[in-house]
Amino acid sequence: MNLTDREAWTVIHGMVLGAAFLLAFGGGMAGLWSLKPGLVTATGIVERTRRLVIGTWAMAIVAWATVITGTWIVYPWYREKLAGDDLTGCAGATLPSATCSARDFLTSNASGDTASWHTFGMEWKEHIAWIAPMLATAVAFGVSYYGRDLIKHQGVRRALMWTFIAAFATAGVAGVFGAFINKVAPIR
């Protein structure tokens, strides 16, 4: 079993951080959803708030780590210009190679109709992903700011919950396209 540095970073970016993001979202969402008077005891509020603060900050930190590793470590490998302006380096290729980067491979259509994976999928993914950490940080701040008083501010709780969902949705778009693109044109 062996992974190249590039494959390892792709796994860290997409799977390790992605899985942590999903876990943090699940925990945070459950906490925000059920933080209602009548559902939680006074003692439970203290314990629940502590978990909520940790969960939302974890999601924010993981979201930042995901976009930073994606943009500054993995993306430069994806977008290398290896195949030349006419993409001849990709002629006959069935996968990206030393003469045909993932972007070159997709835009060359050397192995079927793949260009839209770049022109739509990657172009959207690389941008929209950055919305997630800003939204997640706002939620984490809001949860920390109100602390155990958040349960007394149900309007704020609902606003933070929908913002939390929006953060997850934007990251979800990026994650789904990332998974598909790495399947069609893996970075090696």
Next chain:
Amino acid sequence: MSDETMTDMGTESTAERAVERARPFGPVAAALLAAGIGSLVLGILTTIAEASASFADALALNDRVGPLSGKTIYAVAAWVVAWIILGIALRRKDPSPGGMFTLTAILVLLGFLGTLPTFFEKFAPE
């Protein structure tokens, strides 16, 4: 007797009521709006970069990352600056959570639209 103990006994202390009153929504509104502004700036930069090759080149603060480096760095900078300014401006204000959330949602949706290839490609030169 601590506040926590009083809460456990099911009573709301004067101190707790004071804390509640002293927790205006302004600082959280600032955080939400700043995230919306950061998203909007990202969408605007993405769309303008598609329309102008020279603008896209100017955003390439790092050769390996290309224009995405400038788009994301400037969007994050806008988010931080907006948060600081709004945080100061709204720190003692108590705006409606619903109104602030709606405004944030509009900003985020506009940013979302600006990052959508189907939208920004309409601005690409022929």
